[in-house]
Amino acid sequence: MFVLELTYTAPLDAVDAVLEAHVAWLDEQYEKGFFLASGRKNPRDGGVILAVAEDRARIEEIAATDPFVGAGVCAYRITEFAATKTAPELARYRETLG
Numbered sequence: 001m002f003v004l005e006l007t008y009t010a011p012l013d014a015v016d017a018v019l020e021a022h023v024a025w026l027d028e029q030y031e032k033g034f035f036l037a038s039g040r041k042n043p044r045d046g047g048v049i050l051a052v053a054e055d056r057a058r059i060e061e062i063a064a065t066d067p068f069v070g071a072g073v074c075a076y077r078i079t080e081f082a083a084t085k086t087a088p089e090l091a092r093y094r095e096t097l098g
Contacts, residue, residue, distance in 0.1 A: 001083040001093055002059045004049040010073040012044065021067035034062055036090070046074060052093055056080055 008015050029035040029051070038049040053059045059078055068074040082095040 001081055001095075002051045002053065002056070003079045003081065004051055004059070004063060005046065005077040005079070006041075006048070006068065006074045007046040007077070008074050010071075014071070015068070015073045018067050018071040018073055025065065025067055029062060034059075036093075 026035065026038055026049075034051050034053055036050045036052060038047060040047050051059055051062070053062065056078065059080075063069065063076045063078065066074070066076075069076070082097060083090070083093050084095055084097060086094050
């Protein structure tokens with residue numbers, strides 16, 4: 001499981017200019033099963049995405065296709081973690097440490 005933290009690197013008007021494309025991209029990732037939750041940070045200086053994939057390389061590939069990245073309005077920080085405890089709805093993503 002991964003936490004993707006987006007930090008805006010441009011003024012909000014530049015971010016908003018790409019927002020519709022970013023939201024469409026988010027919808028695609030949800031449909032493909034990669035994203036579990038997402039939203040803006042407060043204050044609005046970026047966002048957070050909770051994601052799943054087979055490995056970090058795949059998540060990095062996905063993040064690179066974000067229209068925000070293409071427009072140069074955000075930077076990603078990706079943190080991988082082992083979800084050893086989850087809400088019942090996320091049970092299929094739980095990992096056992098060995």
